[in-house]
Amino acid sequence: MRYSLDDTIVAISTPIGEGGIGIVRLSGSETVSILSGIFVKGRIPASGERPFGMSPNRLHYGHLVDPDTGETVDEVLASYMPAPQTYTRQDVGEINCHGGVVPLRHILEICLRQGARLAHEGEFTLRAFLNGRIDLAQAEAVLDIVRAKTETGLRVAMGQLGGGLSQHIRAIREELIPALAHLEASIDFPEDEIPPYEVGPAIQKGRERLEQLLSQANRGMIYRHGVRTAIIGRPNVGKSSLLNALLRTSRAIVTPIPGTTRDTLEETINLQGIPLVLIDTAGIVSSDDLIERLSIERSRQALEQADLVLMVVDGSLASTPADEEIAALIGDKVTLLVVNKLDLPQCGEIALLPKRRRAHVSALTGEGLPDLEQALVDLIFGGEVASAGLPLVSNARHEDALKRALQSLCDAQRAQDQNMSEDFVAIDLQAAINALGEITGETASEDLLEVIFSSFCIGK
Numbered sequence: 015m016r017y018s019l020d021d022t023i024v025a026i027s028t029p030i031g032e033g034g035i036g037i038v039r040l041s042g043s044e045t046v047s048i049l050s051g052i053f054v055k056g057r058i059p060a061s062g063e064r065p066f067g068m069s070p071n072r073l074h075y076g077h078l079v080d081p082d083t084g085e086t087v088d089e090v091l092a093s094y095m096p097a098p099q100t101y102t103r104q105d106v107g108e109i110n111c112h113g114g115v116v117p118l119r120h121i122l123e124i125c126l127r128q129g130a131r132l133a134h135e136g137e138f139t140l141r142a143f144l145n146g147r148i149d150l151a152q153a154e155a156v157l158d159i160v161r162a163k164t165e166t167g168l169r170v171a172m173g174q175l176g177g178g179l180s181q182h183i184r185a186i187r188e189e190l191i192p193a194l195a196h197l198e199a200s201i202d203f204p205e206d207e208i209p210p211y212e213v214g215p216a217i218q219k220g221r222e223r224l225e226q227l228l229s230q231a232n233r234g235m236i237y238r239h240g241v242r243t244a245i246i247g248r249p250n251v252g253k254s255s256l257l258n259a260l261l262r263t264s265r266a267i268v269t270p271i272p273g274t275t276r277d278t279l280e281e282t283i284n285l286q287g288i289p290l291v292l293i294d295t296a297g298i299v300s301s302d303d304l305i306e307r308l309s310i311e312r313s314r315q316a317l318e319q320a321d322l323v324l325m326v327v328d329g330s331l332a333s334t335p336a337d338e339e340i341a342a343l344i345g346d347k348v349t350l351l352v353v354n355k356l357d358l359p360q361c362g363e364i365a366l367l368p369k370r371r372r373a374h375v376s377a378l379t380g381e382g383l384p385d386l387e388q389a390l391v392d393l394i395f396g397g398e399v400a401s402a403g404l405p406l407v408s409n410a411r412h413e414d415a416l417k418r419a420l421q422s423l424c425d426a427q428r429a430q431d432q433n434m435s436e437d438f439v440a441i442d443l444q445a446a447i448n449a450l451g452e453i454t455g456e457t458a459s460e461d462l463l464e465v466i467f468s469s470f471c472i473g474k
């Protein structure tokens with residue numbers, strides 16, 4: 015590991031910018047000695063004065079002093095939390111200062127001068143993991159909490175931090191381990207009288223439980239990452255009006271002139287807990303105008319990258335070949351056909367995208383919007399029902415490991431069914447156990463830890 019647990023690390027743990035307060039956090043064995051060299055309780059100290067006397071787990075009022083110059087840097091609240099009942103299981107210190115860039119940087123720099131090292135990304139949480147306070151899935155949940163986009167996303171992440179997913183994975187793993195142990199014993203000591211043990215049921219049960227967990231992965235991933243939704247259609251059908259209606263604010267420019275929207279525009283809404291990233295696009299038409307051509311190219315890109323498409327048509331006008339062309343561009347993407355301008359006399363049946371779901375709305379009056387929103391939720395979950403009590407898998411890394419574990423169990427089952435040597439079954443079982451261990455961190459490599467923690471911010 016390129017990070018040593020022995021260093022005392024320090025970082026600014028609050029975002030950089032102007033804020034009410036800012037926090038500098040320390041973790042490691044030198045925490046007390048660093049704090050005692052720079053924090054003076056109570057009133058502004060006389061020069062050279064350094065009484066400490068900080069009782070643990072209390073917030074103390076005082077001043078932060080630069081020990082090299084004797085200068086009082088800021089008025090602060092400081093705390094010292096002794097190991098092991100801390101975030102990192104090491105001694106932790108926190109200095110709450112005024113939340114400006116200058117005092118924060120100055121205090122950080124003083125701590126560095128006193129022997130602390132600047133923390134790497136996620137290093138506090140990494141220490142919590144390496145010291146066994148949380149497992150890897152729980153550590154990842156910390157990042158998900160910081161980044162949660164909706165309350166539902168937060169609830170999923172909190173469940174994971176609480177160990178909901180980890181317990182589930184461990185339970186599956188712990189049922190496979192004795193099966194493997196028996197297999198290995200009978201392979202290694204064929205002459206000995208090993209009591210007969212059927213590994214089949216353990217494998218079968220593990221398979222079922224993994225399948226159950228995986229059936230919830232799509233839902234978990236949606237709550238965590240959201241759904242990119244492109245609003246596509248020809249000019250003037252009301253795409254920007256629809257964006258505004260869904261956002262319930264006048265975000266995009268709307269005019270009666272076709273070709274109003276030139277650049278794509280992204281906004282996120284919370285749709286029943288799903289972070290829905292709406293992308294308004296320029297109307298698609300064939301054009302010789304350079305700006306229009308560039309705009310339309312962006313619309314096509316937005317369409318390509320979208321998970322879901324809202325194809326908007328004007329219900330008061332007959333559909334045109336341009337609509338047909340757009341429908342063809344959409345291809346087999348999950349699409350809701352939005353027949354807009356319901357407040358105007360409707361032109362009749364629309365033959366576009368015959369097999370897709372459709373919603374009739376007026377972006378102008380708001381009529382039909384609740385039905386459209388419900389249709390979107392239905393499309394996103396594709397008829398899947400949430401099963402209560404099961405933790406939601408919301409991380410692609412976890413999903414991948416679960417899939418590999420499942421594949422290995424299927425292989426083990428096949429090897430058994432075909433009466434292959436027990437060695438084959440054992441190898442597959444071991445692979446399944448290892449894959450599950452990657453999720454909670456029992457079998458995670460250093461490279462994997464590096465990848466995971468480098469996506470954290472410094473100070474977390």
Ligand SMILES: Nc1nc2c(ncn2[C@@H]2O[C@H](COP(=O)(O)OP(=O)(O)OP(=O)(O)O)[C@@H](O)[C@H]2O)c(=O)[nH]1
Pocket residue numbers: 247248249250251252253254255256267268269270271272273274275276295296297298354355356357358375376377378379
């Ligand atoms: N009556 C009625 N008019 C609407 C409705 N939705 C949009 N409009 C009008 O249609 C015109 C075009 O609306 P926009 O939202 O700018 O359409 P757009 O699809 O974004 O157009 P481009 O950006 O040019 O591609 C505006 O005059 C809107 O007021 C609706 O539901 N009913």
Ligand SMILES: [Mg+2]
Pocket residue numbers: 253254255266267274275294295296297
């Ligand atoms: Mg527009």
